[in-house]
């Protein structure tokens with residue numbers, strides 16, 4: 001295994017490699033059990049970017065926070081840092097051998113899937129997404145008009161799921177199946193939380209959430225496998241390229257994958273298609289819906305940012321239906337989304353296992369050691385960010401990022417496993433935010449501080465209740481709007 005040792009500004013490269021400082025068990029375990037995020041944030045800040053080791057008894061992971069070290073693990077020496085070990089074991093039970101799990105199937109899977117999420121292909125899907133979003137947002141209207149509060153997580157999930165279901169399954173999936181699939185994926189993501197936070201607990205020992213997790217996986221299979229089989233039997237064996245074309249004959253991702261062939265020219269097995277579809281659906285829905293839930297929390301805390309975003313959307317979209325032509329003009333909205341995933345990176349934990357001994361920032365990483373990387377922690381370290389706890393989209397003004405380390409900001413990871421859906425997220429989130437804000441002005445009902453809960457994604461711990469006030473329009477704008485609403 002190549003060593004390619006990391007050097008960094010804070011690592012004295014002439015010194016002999018040393019063991020990292022170990023944070024003792026008594027200082028970590030109680031704090032971690034009480035609030036893992038606060039405990040890890042405190043440890044990260046104190047480390048100043050140095051590699052440290054957490055003593056959790058038998059489990060002693062390395063915590064890597066410095067952008068140069070993150071770059072080393074995720075990109076420069078990525079071959080040495082595999083997605084195996086105890087953190088990934090629970091995920092394998094959901095994703096099988098799909099793109100989210102390392103092993104011999106990952107690379108062909110990534111090669112097959114990558115073109116589907118390239119900007120050109122995503123942009124060709126915008127019209128369909130915009131329609132699905134507009135229909136889903138229509139359903140907010142009764143609550144908005146009657147002044148009834150809405151649960152932001154539920155509503156964002158509903159809107160995102162309808163949108164992604166259109167992109168993934170076209171018209172192949174029934175509304176009833178969407179309604180079974182979505183809560184099952186949600187339940188799997190939540191019920192896996194305890195095993196992700198305490199990954200050293202052996203499989204044989206029952207943990208809270210295990211039974212719900214198994215039930216959720218059964219439901220997911222019950223919905224997805226028959227869809228794959230039906231789609232497979234309808235597909236022609238024409239595509240022998242081994243890669244998914246930008247779009248299959250029906251334009252949706254499932255039908256494209258059903259026709260894709262592996263490196264040997266064989267059609268993928270039903271199980272392989274199921275694993276990729278479930279991986280992609282889970283990776284693309286939970287993340288986007290959760291990020292959009294945080295949007296309302298962030299905007300509520302910064303009315304000045306919210307007002308600037310409303311002005312931009314009013315100017316660029318006005319009373320039109322949001323479409324692809326509006327997206328380039330929504331530059332501030334894009335900056336808001338970039339800052340959103342800095343402060344609330346829903347993919348908050350990126351664990352790896354060191355296949356061979358390595359040296360990172362002058363510290364020895366033992367073979368087989370678990371390495372924890374967290375965009376949440378690095379994005380909030382005062383060593384790398386000015387006033388890190390403040391939500392400030394101006395950080396992402398064009399030109400300002402040039403002075404930043406590439407891996408000071410990595411909400412979508414980096415290196416060979418870099419997120420495939422970052423462009424889809426940006427497009428979809430712009431469409432959803434703009435569609436909602438052309439119609440409503442949101443306010444949080446529960447203004448008490450909303451704090452993050454680390455599960456499979458970084459979710460709000462408290463319910464986020466939204467009040468939506470319909471936008472008042474005058475004259476012809478009002479008439480246009482009423483006509484559309486009718």
Ligand code: HEM
Nearest residue numbers: 283284287288291346347411412413417419420421424425
């Ligand atoms: C706010 C939205 C999102 C965030 C914050 C996010 C974050 C991430 C992160 C941090 C990784 C790297 C994981 C690792 O290195 O182990 C990742 C990988 C991935 N993401 Fe996303 N993601 C988002 C949305 C999406 C969407 C919309 C899709 C597509 C449907 C998607 C598909 C994927 C896939 C397939 C991978 C694995 C790539 C590989 O291992 O080769 N993500 N994502």
